[in-house]
Amino acid sequence: MEQEMDLKNITITDAFWASRQKLVTEVVIPYQEAILRDAVPGAEKSHAIANFRIAAGQEQGEFYGMVFQDSDVAKWLEGAAYSLAIHPDAALEARVDEVIATIAAAQQEDGYLDTYFILKEPDHKFQNLQECHELYCAGHMMEAAVAYFEATGKDTLLKVCQRLADCISRHIGPEEGKKHGVPGHEEIELGLLRMYEVTANQDDLALAEYFIGQRGQDPQFFEKEKAARGWIHWSGNFVDPSYYQQHLPVREQKEAKGHAVRCMYFFSAAAELARLRSDASLTAACDQLFDNVTRKQMHLTGGIGQTAKWEGFTHDYDLPNDTCYDETCAAIGLVFFAHRMLKLHPSRRYGDVMERALYNGVLSGMQLDGKRFFYVNPLEVNPGVSGVLPGFEHVLPQRPQWYACACCPPNVTRTIASLGKYAWDETVQGDAAAAIPDAVHPGAAVVWNHLFVGGTARFTQGVLNTRTEYPWNSRTTYAFTSCSGKVWTLAFRVPAYAENPAVSLNGKTVPMTEAGVLQDGYLYLTRAWQDGDTVEFSFDMPVRRVYCNPRVRADEGCTALQRGPLVYCFEGVDNGELIQELRIPRGAALHTSIMPDGPLAGMTVIDLTGERASFPADKEEEPLYAFEPPVHSAVSMRAVPYFAWGNRGLTQMRVWIPES
Amino acid sequence: MEQEMDLKNITITDAFWASRQKLVTEVVIPYQEAILRDAVPGAEKSHAIANFRIAAGQEQGEFYGMVFQDSDVAKWLEGAAYSLAIHPDAALEARVDEVIATIAAAQQEDGYLDTYFILKEPDHKFQNLQECHELYCAGHMMEAAVAYFEATGKDTLLKVCQRLADCISRHIGPEEGKKHGVPGHEEIELGLLRMYEVTANQDDLALAEYFIGQRGQDPQFFEKEKAARGWIHWSGNFVDPSYYQQHLPVREQKEAKGHAVRCMYFFSAAAELARLRSDASLTAACDQLFDNVTRKQMHLTGGIGQTAKWEGFTHDYDLPNDTCYDETCAAIGLVFFAHRMLKLHPSRRYGDVMERALYNGVLSGMQLDGKRFFYVNPLEVNPGVSGVLPGFEHVLPQRPQWYACACCPPNVTRTIASLGKYAWDETVQGDAAAAIPDAVHPGAAVVWNHLFVGGTARFTQGVLNTRTEYPWNSRTTYAFTSCSGKVWTLAFRVPAYAENPAVSLNGKTVPMTEAGVLQDGYLYLTRAWQDGDTVEFSFDMPVRRVYCNPRVRADEGCTALQRGPLVYCFEGVDNGELIQELRIPRGAALHTSIMPDGPLAGMTVIDLTGERASFPADKEEEPLYAFEPPVHSAVSMRAVPYFAWGNRGLTQMRVWIPES
DSSP: OOEOGGGEEEEEOHHHHHHHHHHHIIIIIIHHHHTTTOOOOTEEEEEEEEHHHHHHHOOOOOOOOOOOTTHHHHHHHHHHHHHHHOOOOOOHHHHHHHHHHHHHSSSSSSSSSHHHHHOOOOGGGGTTTTTOOHHHHHHOOOHHHHHHOOOOOOOOOHHHHHHHHHHHHBBOOOOOTTTTTOSSSSOOOHHHHHHHHHHHHHHHHHHHHHHHHHHTTTTTTHHHHHHHHOOOSSSOOOOOOGGGGSSSSSSGGGSSSSSSHHHHHHEEEEEEHHHHTOOHHHHHHHHHHHHHHHHSSSSTOOOOOBBBTTTTHHHHHHOOOOOOOOBBHHHHHHHHHHHHHHHSOOOHHHHHHHHHIIIIIIGBBBTTTHHHHHHHOOOOOOTBBBBSTOTTTTSSSSSSSSSGGHHHHHHHHHHHHHHHHHHEEEEEOOOSSSSSSSSTOOOOOOOOEOOOEEEEEOOOOOEEEEEEOTTTOOEEEEEESSSOOOOOEEEEEEOOOOOOEEETTTTTOOOOHHEEEETTTEEEEEOOOOOOOOEEEEEEOEEEEEEEOTTGGEEEEEEEEEEEEEEEEEEEEHHOOOOOEEEETOOOEEEEEOOSTTTTTEEEEEEEEEEEEETTTSSSSSOOOOOOOOOEEEEEEEEEEEEGGTSSSSEEESSOEEOO | EEEEGGGGGEEEHHHHHHHHHHIIIIIIHHHHHHHHHHHHHTOOOHHHHHHHHHHHSSSSOOOOSSTHHHHHHHHHHHHHHHHHSSSSSSSHHHHHHHHHHHHHSSSSSSSOOOOHHHHGGGTTTTTTTEEEEEEHHHHHHHHHHHHHHHHHHOHHHHHHHHHHHHHHHHHSSSSTTTTOOSSOOOOHHHHHHHHHHHHHOHHHHHHHHHHHHHTTSSTTHHHHHHHHHHHHSSOOOOGGGGGGSSSSGGGOOOOOBBBHHHHHHHHHHHHHHHHHHHHHHHHHHHHHHHHHHHSSSBOOTSBBBBBBBTTTTOOOOOOSSSSSSOOOHHHHHHHHHHHHHHSSSOOOOHHHHHHHHIIIIIGGGGGGTSSSOOSSSOOOEOBBTTTTTTOOOOOSSOBBGGGGOOOOHHHHHHHHHHHHHHHEEEEEOOOOOOTTTTEEEEOOOOEOSOOOOOEEOOOOOOOEEEEETTTSOOEEEEEEEEEOSSSSEEEEEOTTEEEEEEEEEEEEEHHHHHHHOOEEEEEEEEEETTTTTTEOOOOOOOOEEEEEEEEOOGGTTEEEEEEEEEEEEEEHHOSSSSGGGGOOOOTOOOOEOOOOOOOOTTTEEEOOOOOEEOOOOOOOOOSSSSSOOEEEEEEEEEEEGGTTTTTTSSSOOOOOOOBB
């Protein structure tokens, strides 16, 4: 049975990710805490911790904020917990304990916990699952509780959350006399499944299973719920059940629909449940849905959610670059989904998507200095259009300051801080679970390395010291120590973009097929590993041109550049403005160099001799239309990693460029 | 001094336009009348004539409809008047007289005429120029009055309108004690200038001049007006003065902004005033604005208004094909503007634009059977996206039925019915007016032919019988009769797309430079024309590829096809769906043929061997992204005239196609 990685056993030290974890620990989490404590002058009022203090009787006042204000505290707690796991900090831990004590004190006798309803509408609890996010807040609090328990061994919040789960279960569920329904925003499912990881409480699993299975059983549930209670919280809510993935039971869904973040949280939980229950029909549904998302509705960056109107999916092959939503949280949700699918069935089909989303659509959400964040991650930005014209209002050409947003920044925080969980998985004892491929010797423990990340990872069978300069260079070296001499397996992903992959064992190159078994894009190396053993994995990582399926209207005749996991983009600051005039000739050589200075210093950039199309300047008046084609003149072009766009002032940006 | 063409002197008999005028006379105008009389079962209630009858005391009831419901009657009257001018119909004329009598009876003692305010809010007259369209309705009634006077010589409505103009002038104007302001929707300016054509009443000209000059003098006028009256008619009105062209005085405006129809009506009136006053600064402003519209913000079809949000302009080189508004009325407005500019200064710069808008963005507004109409005329339509997805809701992939719209159909009606006015202009006596080019013998009367239309046109100096198969073939023959022997000039446009233009005089080919004087794209032929003289003008009209300025993001790497004045498009019904996969090879030969059957029978269509791009079908799963470019396979492609799209069922449509 596979087990969750303990972050305390994973230290990340490579240049790329260690610096980002440091940023999260030193900049983002403290800033976020100050916001929650209303200690940032000029920032929007949060009042999120104060709400708990008031509910706990520790101070006087009234509830302030959104109906889901509690989740801001939960998300910060979860991020702080991961940060404490990888970077112990007694002062932070003491402050977290104090917040948790307040939360515990705010919890009601019956286990109920939601400061909005406790303070503002005590008679309206569990009446508006569609809009009021009680279960969403609960789910986030559960994730925080488990993270903090794992990081510190302290179970105060875990116990609070178990009482909360029990309270929810007394009100909602399949049994007669309980409310039969689901929340408008999925999250409780993931929270309960996280709880189950550490509590092994079958009630938690059963409640999660209920919420997952119940969704779509009664597409009109929210309408009926509204009619029954006779009041609304917000006007203008979406009535189409597909917005909430409520149009069909999950096993009957074939396409991702509705709000992208809700959808990803739901699918992630479904995939987790499919694994826990070894549920073949649910597994098949998740596979179909993963396929739909990633092969019909996903941008090259791993961004998902094509429309701002419902922050979600539209339909197959509709992938606009300049009006898409591609919320940072949705890309994170795709990381969650892909990771759950990996645990269900290790395949680079999932691992490559997880890596694509992480290195592109997730990382682009955060400014390189950790101080500003994007909700929306377009693949094309045009100052003067983006953020301004109708249909483009949501596409900001520069990251707004942290405190203007409340949802994406903490999601980035917790993802980066807990990166080790996505990089590694471990199966302690071999069994017949689907997670263990046939080719691997039954009974062997397996350590999977999904992402190439440098550092030290401690497993049951031994310790791996990993060195890599990923994503800039492909070579990754695994050094084995603390091995017990038992036979076990190291499995790592061979990405689809890897050219001429090569493996060395203890310094000697070994043909891949001799070194191990390649299955579903993972290479399984099974040995009685000894201390001092090394494995080196490398491959050619040239700049590749990517082409989009011609069914996609937005990318007709275009190419994009990718190197390793990184998607590249062209910014006006490097290429002159009017990027729409640029063309990449089919045969143009693509050179890499290292950016010497500026915010992108040290990053691999791509240079080429491209073309700029324009109407002849010798005409008296530049025409709008002409019978002669535009003239192409040679021009130096430079592409930079997509995740780093928008760090050098207001400028155009574009991923897809017409090929000439 | 130039004079307005009298439609009664122009008979159009060519196959292309005569059939459309017949459609308007026999189908559209009767249907429209039945709507206004609430005699179409199942159609939306109009009540427009009933409102006048109630105001006239001829029946009991209450006002019903929009605040500008009166304008529906006015527009129908104008169209009916043009129809009567070209196709006398005693029964229709009698019914029009009856309606006019009702209108006259509805007019109040002081000349006021607007049934909404007379019946519903008598105390609110002239208090809400921004929203309440009193002056808009008045302007349309004035245009109708002049048209009917010209058609029949009857002046009842003309007198009503003069009393109305006088009433307005007593309330609004520059003098102390009057309201200083402008209407939210321009139209009164055009109406007053039309009145002045036949009344020569300086008060009408002065009031028009006031409205034109006053606009933009006080950009906050509407806000002040609202604050002063303390009530609103609609919520959600646009507050940006540029929506109403109120941001700057017209002479200071450099770019077209705001609502496209309002803008065109305003610029048209300004151009007319510039001519009447020989106003150099206003002429220069109009030229600059015409330039901005047509060389920075106009689609290839002559469609204008890039955004649905304010049905108007966005900014230079922003020309989306699939989300644009391109309202039929706006293209008609551009015809008006170009025609006024032609009268100000005859140049093919204006004539070509007028023709482009008319044959493409205007005609596309009407189904070939005259029974359905488009408001929005996109250059790309994708069923399942257009009319459905966010941002595309307004882009209907099929024309809705007539009665669902109230504004565009009657505008198409009046434009087609009065086509002779746009085809011909006449200057009776030579003078130094700007309209008469230097190259023409001073003192010679000039007849301008702006559009190639077959039929008979009667002028002061003689009669021209014109034969043409335009727009399918370029040859136009002018036969002179009833000539007095005086020296006069025939001038016709040599379009920019005309290749190898050739002129024959009395059957003998004459070099253009010998035949006459070519100035600003018009060929001036000055002779003492004799009965029996003939002029033949023809040119090569091959299919041309058109390219868009590369500054335009939407058309990158694309080409479109044009033949003569007609822009072509590709429909799924001819090319298979997934038009986004089609490519036009740079060297592909473009063949013309005649459509043999179906609704487009007889039209020249374009065939070529193109390419369809697709990802290899032999792959197990069709990828979304690949490192190999799409494979191109040869495919037959057919383009049809843009104006005829959407007449063969629900299907994709596209004007711009990537060139391979």
